[in-house]
Amino acid sequence: MAVTKMIEPRDVDLPAQDRGAIAAKVGGVLAKTYELLLASQLVHWNVKGELFLPVHQLTEQHYNELFATLDVLAERMRALGTEVPSDGATKSFSVSAKLDGSSMVNMVEQLIAMHEDAAKGAREVAGFADDADDPVTSDMMMDSLKFHEKAIWMLRAIVTK
Numbered sequence: 001m002a003v004t005k006m007i008e009p010r011d012v013d014l015p016a017q018d019r020g021a022i023a024a025k026v027g028g029v030l031a032k033t034y035e036l037l038l039a040s041q042l043v044h045w046n047v048k049g050e051l052f053l054p055v056h057q058l059t060e061q062h063y064n065e066l067f068a069t070l071d072v073l074a075e076r077m078r079a080l081g082t083e084v085p086s087d088g089a090t091k092s093f094s095v096s097a098k099l100d101g102s103s104m105v106n107m108v109e110q111l112i113a114m115h116e117d118a119a120k121g122a123r124e125v126a127g128f129a130d131d132a133d134d135p136v137t138s139d140m141m142m143d144s145l146k147f148h149e150k151a152i153w154m155l156r157a158i159v160t161k
């Protein structure tokens with residue numbers, strides 16, 4: 001997600017250039033969070049078979065948590081002094097429509113892979129924010145990392161025989 005070049009002034013000991021770079025990273029996490037939310041909903045709606053209930057219920061918990069995270073991330077971008085681009089976000093939505101629904105296990109495996117990717121992204125952005133002396137963004141990334149790692153465990157436990 002591209003971030004606008006206009007960075008609003010903030011006298012918080014974070015240079016505008018750093019704030020813009022951090023916000024761009026947060027925007028990337030925002031897009032991935034949206035993808036994962038939609039993928040979780042697709043699994044929630046389409047799941048069938050003997051594991052219907054645990055997968056149906058867990059994916060609902062996940063998309064609700066992801067929805068709340070979206071607001072935190074987008075508002076962090078605003079607090080850093082950038083806009084949340086209205087043109088970049090929509091491109092990511094088609095990714096979640098590519099879920100292979102040929103089997104329930106397959107769908108859950110794809111969700112796990114997306115959580116793993118999101119966890120790596122959150123860890124990377126946390127390090128980036130730490131290097132820029134921005135503990136607030138780093139702390140948000142830690143919250144996301146905790147969530148994704150727990151989601152990976154729970155989803156993996158459901159499909160492990």
Ligand SMILES: [Fe+2]
Pocket residue numbers: 044060
């Ligand atoms: Fe539902």
